[in-house]
Amino acid sequence: MPAGSAERAGEPVATATARPGASIGLFGSELLTLFRRRRTWALLGALALIPVLIGVAIRVAGDAPAGRGPAFLGQVTENGLFVGMVAVIVATPLFLPLTIGVVAGDAIAGEASHGTLRYLLIAPAGRIRLLVVKYLVAAVFCAAAALTVVVVGTIVGWVLFPIGPVTLLSGTTVSVGEGLLRFLAIAAYVAVSLLGMSAIGVFLSTLTTVPVGAMAATAILAVAAQIMGALPQLEWLHPWLFTNYWLGFGDLLRDPPVWDSFVDNAVLQAGYVIVFGALAAGRFLTKDILS
Template identity: 55%
Template sequence: MSRAEAAPRTPRPLWSPGLLRNEIAVTFRRWRTLALLAVLACVPVLVGVAVRLDSGGGKAGDGGGGDAGPAFLSQVTHNGLFLVLTSLAVTLPFFLPMAVGVLAGDAIAGEAHGGTLRYLLVAPAGRTRLLLVKFATILTFCLVATVVVALSALAAGALLFPLGEVTLLSGTSVSFGEGLLRALAVAGAVALSLVGVAAIGLFVSTLTGSGIAAMATTVGLLITVQILDTIPQLQAVQPYLFPHYWLSFADLLRDPVYWDDVQKNLGLQALYSLVFGSAAWARFAGRDITA
């Protein structure tokens, strides 16, 4: 027996920072990704301009618990920082998850359709490591997309409206600095709210070799689940739907902070990530790769 034959094989590590950096660089150089981020950046500007043109025409909202969006909107003309919160509330139900769904749906199916998936697996990547890198890239996009919305809204809010002390939903006034920190916490909560969509999209992407079909299916599931979340007769199952607690980030703007729904949202996203991430791995690990 030769020395090469006798030497034990070194197990391939599950994580590769170099592969992750390369995947992130490739993803954020694509025109589709840049176009999605550009559209997301435009939404806060359009909201800010619309509020500016209509300022003085509406009445202040009640600031009630469930009406987070209108409560934020009523405060925008008094403090531009609330444009960040309003923009996140506007983009979270559809724009942000749709963008994540497009990217996640194309993660594996797009490689298969383009004929590059087999090459990636022939290279020293491995199926599990490739899937982990793809998922980490999608999560990176979740964070970047949320930050793009928040920064665009902050810039537009500073240009169109005054800045100063922030009146929380509970009526307490805090300094602009603390308000900025709370807005940062809200952005983090919004980014984490997209984890469930990312996992579902990645799972769907392992089921087909067509990137367009995977993207359409993911976005279709997103719309369907959100419709189900509005039907009163389905109240028993709605707390288990991934978008049910998305707007719980409004509770971070109370004094004291209400953590119950925020924790439920994060726990639900973690559960969806575990279930659909495991399903994606099971499907991808046993899939016959021909492209």
């Protein structure tokens, strides 16, 4: 879904990059452009619809049979705060990767397809600077996407179901306030989980002038990585897959919280950011943006 070039009209990006503080100005301009797009809000709206549908379905149909459905599903009617948790579990394998793939895959390819890429570099913005800014904007969207699912899920649960102290996986009960902080930590965990995929998407975006191709390839790689992660024959490969820790946020619902998965996940994602960031830089530095 390429963004319209009209969204660039009137933006003094090239001029801003020639002054001190150009990187911050360029980042602010790109971030503003992203969140001005109807497509961005449509993606966030689609993610927000997931907890809404889950909450309404449980409210209307009642509890699922014991042992069936996503984790925490049976706790929703007792404590609506778990709507956000169920929504995260449902959204992480497919829906979040799809939305992230759209934004990351469009980062460079979208500009190239509309001929706006050369104008971003006229001042000059600097190719590496522009690439870093594009990636940071995609990273901000990762955080926005994860927060959308968790926050909307919490609000829906608050409206449709009773709210009370949160029973953790270790059996300990914590206050509503601490429970909400734990859910925010889970949103941060999910956002971090998507950073490696964003780097892959930006790299793929430098390879083509067709944004849809980069978007689709990014999403397909996420699905393929999860399939490989489910095959015991490839167990040796699992620790290297960028999806390996995606659903490891349950450790944050223990008392005390266990941060090992968070740290391991962050290190793995940082590795992907470094590797695919370097590949993207190598490709973008030699890319003919005038063709």
